[in-house]
Amino acid sequence: MKTLSIDIETYSSTPLQKSGVYRYVEADDFEILLFGYSVDSGPVQVIDLACGERIPKDALQALEDDAVIKWAFNATFERICLSRFLGYPTGDYLNPESWRCSMIWAATMGLPLSLEGVGAVLGLEKQKLTEGKDLIKYFCQPCAPTKSNGQRTRNRPFHAPEKWDAFKKYNLRDVETEMGIQQRLAKFPVSQTVWDEYHQSEEINDTGVRLDMELVAQAIEMDTLSRQKLTTSIKHMTALENPNSVQQMKQWLADNGMETDSLDKKAVNELLKKAPPELADVLLLRQQLAKSSVRKYQAMENTVCADGRARGMFQFYGANRTGRFSGRNIQLQNLPQNHLPDLAEARGLVRCGDFAAVELLYEDVPDTLSQLIRTAFIPRDGAQFLVADFSAIEARVIAWYADESWRQKVFEQGGDIYCASASQMFKVPVEKHGINGHLRQKGKIAELALGYGGSVGALKAMGAIEMGLTEDELPALVDAWRQANPKIVEFWWSVDRAVMEAVKYKHTTSLYGLTFSCRSGMLFITLPSGRKLAYVKPKVGINKFGGECITYEGVGATKKWERLDSYGPKFVENIVQATARDILCYAMQTLRCCSIVMHIHDEVVIEADPRMSLEAVCEQMGRTPPWAKGLLLRADGYTTDFYKKD
Structure with missing residues (x-):
C-alpha cells in the first residue's frame, strides 16, 4: 500500500x-x-x-x-x-x-x-x-x-x-x-517545500497555545455586568425599550434633532463632533455597548481543550490568492491592539474580578476588556513568550523588487521609512519627534495606502481624513508619493504588461525575478522562491474605465465564485504579500526547533525557555532566504509573560 x-x-x-x-x-x-x-x-x-x-x-x-x-x-x-x-x-x-x-x-x-x-x-x-x-x-x-x-x-x-x-x-x-x-x-x-510548510503549520496547530481561563471567565462575567449597567443608563436617559436597536436609537436621535443614516463607529464619531452634551453622553454609552470584545473570549471558551490549550487556529493557504495564512476559531488575524500603559495592572484587576476598580480606574470597561484579549494567551509554566516580527516587511519587499535605491538605503542604515518617505515627498528633512516631525504622519499614511496603485480613495479608506488631512491635500499627496517612487510605479505597469502578454499571446516573460506564463487555462506568476501564484481561466476583459484588463475566476468580496478583474498594481500587491509570506515561512522553517505556538501576519510567538536568546532568534529570523539576494530584512522582538502588542 x-x-x-x-x-x-x-x-x-x-x-x-x-x-x-x-x-x-x-x-x-x-x-x-x-x-x-x-x-x-x-x-x-x-x-x-x-x-x-x-x-x-x-x-x-x-x-x-x-x-x-x-x-x-x-x-x-x-x-x-x-x-x-x-x-x-x-x-x-x-x-x-x-x-x-x-x-x-x-x-x-x-x-x-x-x-x-x-x-x-x-x-x-x-x-x-x-x-x-x-x-x-x-x-x-x-x-x-x-x-x-x-x-x-x-x-x-x-x-x-x-x-x-x-x-x-x-x-x-x-x-x-x-x-x-x-x-x-x-x-x-x-512542491515538497509547500508540503513541508503545511506539515509545520499542522504541528503548530497540534501544539496549540495555553489560555488563561481564569481571565477569560472573569472578562465574560465583567462584560455581562458592564452591558447591564450601560443598558440601564441608556434606558434611563432615553426611555427606549431596547437601546441596542439601531432603528429605535436612530428614531430617538431624530426626535432630538439629530438625523443619521448609520450608527457604525465612523458615523458615531462624526456625530460626536457636533452633538449637544446630552446626546453626546448617550452616543458615548451606545459606542461602549456596541463593542463586541466579549466574542473573542467566548470563542476561547468554545475552543479550549481539556489541557487548557486552544488548537487549530491557523488555516494554511487560507488566502489562496497569495498563499497567506488565515485565522480559525479565535481569529488571531484581527485581535484588537492594546494601548494601556499599565496593561499588567488592568489584567490583574480583571483576573481577580474587581469590577468596581476596573470601572473606577478605566471608565470604559468594554474597551479595557477589548485591550486585554491578547493577554489571555499565556505560556506554559516555567516558560515565557518570545515575540519577534519583521520590520516594514512589505515596504522592504516592494523596494527590493523595484530596486528603488533610496528606500534600500533607508533600510540599510536602519532608518524610519515613514520619515524618509515624507522627506522624499516634501523635499525637506523629517525626523520623528524632531524637525518637520508633523510630516511623518503624511509619510506613513502615504506608505500604507499608495504602494499598490491606491489613490485618494485608498487614503480615505486608511483614515486620512480622521488623521487630520483635508480633502484638498489628498491628490497632491498621491502625486508626491508617486513622483518620489518612480521605480515602484514602473514596476506596477511592467507587471501589467507582462500579465497581458502572457494571457493574450501565451508568451512566457521573465522580469524582476518573476516569471509570467499561461497554460492549461491558468495564469501563473512564479515567485523568486519558486512558488507559483495561480489565476483560474484568465481572459482579457474591459474595466469600468473602458480600458483592457485581465479577468479571472476567484472568490470575490461576496464570498462567491465569480469573475474578477485585476491590473498591474493589484498583481503587484499579490506578489509582494505572497513574497512576504514566503519569507515568514522560510523563517519559521529555520526556527522549527523552537516551539512556535502562534504567528500573526509577520510575527512569530515562541513558547520559550527563559534561557533562550531573543537576540539569536531575531538574528535567525532576519536572515535573507537564498532566493532573495539583496533583500534587506530586520526582525525585532521582546519577551513577555503574556501575549501583547509591544
Whole structure:
C-alpha cells in the first residue's frame, strides 16, 4: 500500500463550527460513523462503523505507518478524528508528515476551499452529492426531542434506514470526488517545500497555545455586568425599550434633532463632533455597548481543550490568492491592539474580578476588556513568550523588487521609512519627534495606502481624513508619493504588461525575478522562491474605465465564485504579500526547533525557555532566504509573560 484516500463521517454533541475539530473530538459521545477509503486509487470501500463493521487491519495499520501517504480533503479533520478513534490523548495526534490535503492542493491552484466548489469549477464527472448537508444534520448532530421522535436527542441508522443508505453513498462519493481532484490536478503537483510548510503549520496547530481561563471567565462575567449597567443608563436617559436597536436609537436621535443614516463607529464619531452634551453622553454609552470584545473570549471558551490549550487556529493557504495564512476559531488575524500603559495592572484587576476598580480606574470597561484579549494567551509554566516580527516587511519587499535605491538605503542604515518617505515627498528633512516631525504622519499614511496603485480613495479608506488631512491635500499627496517612487510605479505597469502578454499571446516573460506564463487555462506568476501564484481561466476583459484588463475566476468580496478583474498594481500587491509570506515561512522553517505556538501576519510567538536568546532568534529570523539576494530584512522582538502588542 502506497496511498490511502480517506473521508469520514462523525458524530459529536459539541458543535464543530464553534469549537474547531480539536475540541469537537473531546466530547464523550464523539464517534466515527462511516470510514470511506480507497487503497492506491482502487475502488472505494465504505466501512459502516455505526452498525458494527470494522476497519480492515491493513487500513488501520496504514494510519500510523509514515511510509503510507494519507490523502483527504481538509485532512486536518480526518487526522485529528482518527487520532481520537485510535485512542490518542489530548495533545497527542497522528504525525502530519505522512498526510496530504487535496484542499491545500486546490488552494495552491486558486480554487475554492470547499469540496463542492472545487468539484464544480473543475467540472468533475463525479461531483459531491448535494443532499449531504441534510444527511449530516440528521445523523451527525444532536436533534431536538419532540413528541413525534419519542423525545430522542440523536438520530441513528435504524431510525431512517433509507437515509442511512443515502448517507453511505454520500460518503463513498466524497472519496471519489477527492480522488477526481487529485487526478485533475496531477500535472500541477505541489512542491515538497509547500508540503513541508503545511506539515509545520499542522504541528503548530497540534501544539496549540495555553489560555488563561481564569481571565477569560472573569472578562465574560465583567462584560455581562458592564452591558447591564450601560443598558440601564441608556434606558434611563432615553426611555427606549431596547437601546441596542439601531432603528429605535436612530428614531430617538431624530426626535432630538439629530438625523443619521448609520450608527457604525465612523458615523458615531462624526456625530460626536457636533452633538449637544446630552446626546453626546448617550452616543458615548451606545459606542461602549456596541463593542463586541466579549466574542473573542467566548470563542476561547468554545475552543479550549481539556489541557487548557486552544488548537487549530491557523488555516494554511487560507488566502489562496497569495498563499497567506488565515485565522480559525479565535481569529488571531484581527485581535484588537492594546494601548494601556499599565496593561499588567488592568489584567490583574480583571483576573481577580474587581469590577468596581476596573470601572473606577478605566471608565470604559468594554474597551479595557477589548485591550486585554491578547493577554489571555499565556505560556506554559516555567516558560515565557518570545515575540519577534519583521520590520516594514512589505515596504522592504516592494523596494527590493523595484530596486528603488533610496528606500534600500533607508533600510540599510536602519532608518524610519515613514520619515524618509515624507522627506522624499516634501523635499525637506523629517525626523520623528524632531524637525518637520508633523510630516511623518503624511509619510506613513502615504506608505500604507499608495504602494499598490491606491489613490485618494485608498487614503480615505486608511483614515486620512480622521488623521487630520483635508480633502484638498489628498491628490497632491498621491502625486508626491508617486513622483518620489518612480521605480515602484514602473514596476506596477511592467507587471501589467507582462500579465497581458502572457494571457493574450501565451508568451512566457521573465522580469524582476518573476516569471509570467499561461497554460492549461491558468495564469501563473512564479515567485523568486519558486512558488507559483495561480489565476483560474484568465481572459482579457474591459474595466469600468473602458480600458483592457485581465479577468479571472476567484472568490470575490461576496464570498462567491465569480469573475474578477485585476491590473498591474493589484498583481503587484499579490506578489509582494505572497513574497512576504514566503519569507515568514522560510523563517519559521529555520526556527522549527523552537516551539512556535502562534504567528500573526509577520510575527512569530515562541513558547520559550527563559534561557533562550531573543537576540539569536531575531538574528535567525532576519536572515535573507537564498532566493532573495539583496533583500534587506530586520526582525525585532521582546519577551513577555503574556501575549501583547509591544
